Amino acid sequence: MTTRNTKFPLPPGSLGLPLVGETISFLTDNNFAEKREKKYGKIYKSHIFGTPTIFLAGAEANKFLFSNENKYFTATWPKSTRILLGPDSLAVQQGSVHQQRRRLLAQAFQPRALANYTPTMETMTASYLEKWAEIGTLTWYPEIRDYTFDIASRLFMGSDGGSQTKLASLFEEWVKGLFSIPLSLPWTRFGKALRCRQKLLQHIEKIILQRQQEEHFGEDALEILLQAKDEDDNGLPLDELKDQILLLLFAGHETLTSAIASFCLLISQHQDVVTRLREEQKQFSPIEPLSIESLKQMTYLEQVLKEVLRFTPPVGGGFRQVIQDCEFGRYSIPKG
Incomplete structure (x- = not known):
């Protein structure tokens, strides 16, 4: 990674070991970013997931990044995340395809749709509150994880009691591999997650095919997605629908669990x-x-x-690829 046509140097930091860089520390050390911010400041370089990487932190850095989306930066994910989310997932789509699909999926989150979800969410919340009152003493995070997974699986797939089924353990194992070294060996975290993804997709496909046979799809997000049409009046193909449902489960469950647990604390x-x-x-x-x-x-x-x-943001950070040389905080951020 070298600078070109700039008077500013690369940010301070370490690229770590050959090939693996600092990936292992990034995945295993919960204080990875905090330690480096103390040592180098809010801009520093590293090498994770096989790629030289610059970390930016703070309000000004985020403003700079988001205001230059698709000019200096484009959304990306580590290889493990891209594979496990799936090629048809909104999270890995780019350009016009991403914009079209985002508009299509947004139909499931319009005010009218949200109003239809509210009774289901209220009923399930009341049930959990009664359960927690009876327990008396509990550990928040695992309880909230079950609660949000039940709501997500009900609203996004029409499945009841998801947290008490095999689906929940498959989902948990899949999530563990999202940010991992992409070695698809049977005993690796990524390899296990890959197998869980296939089983999750099989389960989702079964639900979709069953719902497509029904005259009334149901009062949930899956109903809306099954009926949604793009600009060419085409619905979502089955493979893409499965990837999008899996993404919604992840987005509507993991971050929400973290946020509610932080709220309680x-x-x-x-x-x-x-x-x-x-x-x-x-x-x-x-x-x-x-x-x-x-x-x-x-x-x-x-x-x-x-x-x-x-x-306490539920998401610790995001990934972008640098598509054009730029500068921030008197440091160079080179393309690539």
């Missing part, structure tokens, strides 16, 4: 916030169904949730 440390949250909730009838309109009136709750996301 942080408000438990700030009793004054809990008091204000409870006062706001007293304005709403506990026996009336939840609605989009009532949610909009929970302004303090929304502020707290946004502060939780700012303070």
